[in-house]
Amino acid sequence: MSKRRVAYYYDPDIGSYSYGLGHPMKPFRMRLTHNLVSAYDMLPKMDVIVRIPILASRLPNPLQMTRFHSDEYVDFLHRVTPETAQDMSGGGSRFLTGEDNPAFEGLFEFCSISAGGSLAAADRINSGMADIAINWAGGLHHAKKGEASGFCYVNDIVLGILELLRFHTRVLYIDIDCHHGDGVEEAFYTTDRVLTCSFHKQKDYFPGTGKVEDRGLGKGFGYSVNVPLLNGVTDDEYKSVFEPVIQYLLGWYQPDVVVLQCGADSLSGDKLGCFNISMNGHADCVRFLRATNIPLVLLGGGGYTTRNVSSVWTYETACALGIDRDIDLNLPYNEYLEWYGPRYRLEVQPSNMTDDNNHRNYLEITKQTVLEALRDLPFAPSVGSHAVPRNTVAQEIGLTRDNDLEEDELDVQIRRRVHEALRSREAASYEEDEGEVDSSESEEPPYTLAGSSRNMYQTTYQDESDEDVDISSDDDQEQSGFQHTNAPPNLSRRPSAIHRGRGRPFQHPQQQYHGTRAAVAATRAPSPPKRLFFSHGASAPVIRRPRLWDGTPIYDGPANRSHPFRMSGVDGPDIVMAAG
Ligand code: V1D
Ligand code: CA
Numbered sequence: 360m361s362k363r364r365v366a367y368y369y370d371p372d373i374g375s376y377s378y379g380l381g382h383p384m385k386p387f388r389m390r391l392t393h394n395l396v397s398a399y400d401m402l403p404k405m406d407v408i409v410r411i412p413i414l415a416s417r418l419p420n421p422l423q424m425t426r427f428h429s430d431e432y433v434d435f436l437h438r439v440t441p442e443t444a445q446d447m448s449g450g451g452s453r454f455l456t457g458e459d460n461p462a463f464e465g466l467f468e469f470c471s472i473s474a475g476g477s478l479a480a481a482d483r484i485n486s487g488m489a490d491i492a493i494n495w496a497g498g499l500h501h502a503k504k505g506e507a508s509g510f511c512y513v514n515d516i517v518l519g520i521l522e523l524l525r526f527h528t529r530v531l532y533i534d535i536d537c538h539h540g541d542g543v544e545e546a547f548y549t550t551d552r553v554l555t556c557s558f559h560k561q562k563d564y565f566p567g568t569g570k571v572e573d574r575g576l577g578k579g580f581g582y583s584v585n586v587p588l589l590n591g592v593t594d595d596e597y598k599s600v601f602e603p604v605i606q607y608l609l610g611w612y613q614p615d616v617v618v619l620q621c622g623a624d625s626l627s628g629d630k631l632g633c634f635n636i637s638m639n640g641h642a643d644c645v646r647f648l649r650a651t652n653i654p655l656v657l658l659g660g661g662g663y664t665t666r667n668v669s670s671v672w673t674y675e676t677a678c679a680l681g682i683d684r685d686i687d688l689n690l691p692y693n694e695y696l697e698w699y700g701p702r703y704r705l706e707v708q709p710s711n712m713t714d715d716n717n718h719r720n721y722l723e724i725t726k727q728t729v730l731e732a733l734r735d736l737p738f739a740p741s742v743g744s745h746a747v748p749r750n751t752v753a754q755e756i757g758l759t760r761d762n763d764l765e766e767d768e769l770d771v772q773i774r775r776r777v778h779e780a781l782r783s784r785e786a787a788s789y790e791e792d793e794g795e796v797d798s799s800e801s802e803e804p805p806y807t808l809a810g811s812s813r814n815m816y817q818t819t820y821q822d823e824s825d826e827d828v829d830i831s832s833d834d835d836q837e838q839s840g841f842q843h844t845n846a847p848p849n850l851s852r853r854p855s856a857i858h859r860g861r862g863r864p865f866q867h868p869q870q871q872y873h874g875t876r877a878a879v880a881a882t883r884a885p886s887p888p889k890r891l892f893f894s895h896g897a898s899a900p901v902i903r904r905p906r907l908w909d910g911t912p913i914y915d916g917p918a919n920r921s922h923p924f925r926m927s928g929v930d931g932p933d934i935v936m937a938a939g
Contacts, residue, residue, distance in 0.1 A: 555583050
């Protein structure tokens with residue numbers, strides 16, 4: 360498959376936000392990138408999804424953010440202003456962290472745009488309408504459940520992955536930002552449903568986490584992989600670690616989707632970074648993953664030498680489209696051409712900086728340590744299937760954050776309406792079982808689509824008494840359009856079993872299974888949401904579950920040795936996934 364259907368998310372507002380004078384994070388870099396992508400005439404080659412700013416309601420609302428973040432924190436982000444920040448954060452001791460995370464004008468909208476793009480990208484992959492989905496405004500990997508960190512406030516990556524997990528069994532998250540992807544690692548530290556792998560500088564460098572020995576906990580043990588590198592790592596050195604490690608992970612873990620955080624601060628000459636990677640070396644990671652044919656989400660991240668960031672993300676957009684070899688590296692005329700002088704070329708060249716990775720076979724030892732640690736682990740985990748409602752319970756029952764109800768009244772209404780909704784769905788699904796497949800159209804994504812049809816998910820119901828079926832035959836892989844890279848020869852077990860429906864025709868737009876295969880999307884009996892968030896600050900009755908959505912106990916204990924902060928795993932999204 361040489362061509363890929365690429366979906367590209369862009370919000371024209373994003374470049375107007377500012378973290379403040381003197382702050383290294385410049386959202387303007389996204390405008391510069393888009394301008395270059397457009398100047399190279401790539402837009403007509405992709406499904407370009409541009410949010411129309413006046414449709415503010417199409418952005419994710421606070422409720423969607425609480426799939427990962429705490430109510431209190433989202434409420435804070437929603438309400439804080441530069442003027443109230445000091446008071447609301449208790450003098451900077453809660454929610455925000457010093458100079459790194461200022462409460463700038465329009466903060467919440469900025470977070471919504473970033474998170475909205477990643478949620479929409481996940482939705483595109485879930486629906487099978489795209490092979491690769493790009494959101495350069497995403498990739499904000501440091502944000503924690505209840506706290507901003509390292510220029511990141513809302514963790515669009517965790518939200519996007521949770522969305523992917525509704526329809527996919529295993530997600531591989533790869534982070535090539537120069538900093539450790541701590542927020543994403545922490546969120547999924549105790550589950551095997553997401554394998555996180557970060558390449559980064561670790562010693563004496565923000566955020567300080569990400570040692571090789573940090574490998575996950577409980578059921579998640581082995582599913583956090585860390586590859587710490589040293590100052591000045593070059594293209595060849597990076598490749599010599601990245602490719603074997605990722606190749607191994609692909610074969611062993613057999614992910615259904617890969618999410619690649621393309622932080623551009625790993626480029627040579629970055630203002631905060633310390634690596635010596637060229638544009639080509641960075642883009643090699645994208646090319647490598649594209650070549651696997653596994654659905655891919657490309658996200659942004661760090662990157663502080665503005666023109667290098669726009670150059671590499673433009674080039675990586677071309678890689679996604681498979682036109683990178685045809686790109687004229689002499690820049691076409693564009694509105695911001697003066698940013699690229701004096702050479703006016705699409706390039707980031709390596710420098711002659713000192714390379715510490717050569718010392719004492721550091722790289723080879725690191726690579727071997729990482730691979731050795733993976734060898735004893737059991738093969739790709741599978742997961743049981745669940746019903747997957749499109750909406751949260753609040754949405755299902757027509758209670759939105761705009762409802763202006765008193766808290767007590769709200770509690771009563773929610774309980775009553777949940778009860779009614781479940782009863783009527785039970786009745787409806789009983790009738791459905793005797794009739795046609797439900798093909799109800801899904802909720803509209805928060806974006807206006809330019810150039811293609813909307814997400815049409817064919818939904819179906821699932822048998823309660825599911826029976827395991829092995830779907831991993833070569834035929835299936837061919838049918839599904841997936842071509843997994845070779846599993847290591849000693850690991851011959853089949854990946855996952857899925858649950859079979861009761862003779863219903865099932866058509867997953869991505870996997871193209873016809874016949875009686877599993878219900879990947881089902882709408883019966885929505886799981887109650889973890890919590891409901893309302894704009895006036897009142898929380899609906901909180902249904903606290905002490906476990907992750909797949910049954911894994913939540914780790915919320917004291918930090919382990921190399922995690923200086925308390926861990927805050929995902930408490931379970933309000934909606935779970937179906938088997939894959
Ligand atoms: F230099 C600065 C000027 C103003 C405000 C902040 C900074 C700055 C530079 N480096 N802040 C940092 C890092 N913070 C610290 C903490 C301050 N302490 C007391 C420790 O060293 C944060 C670096 C964040 C990197 C973010 C990222 O590139 O990984 C990223 N990825 O996606 C989005 C951002
Ligand atoms: Ca990283």
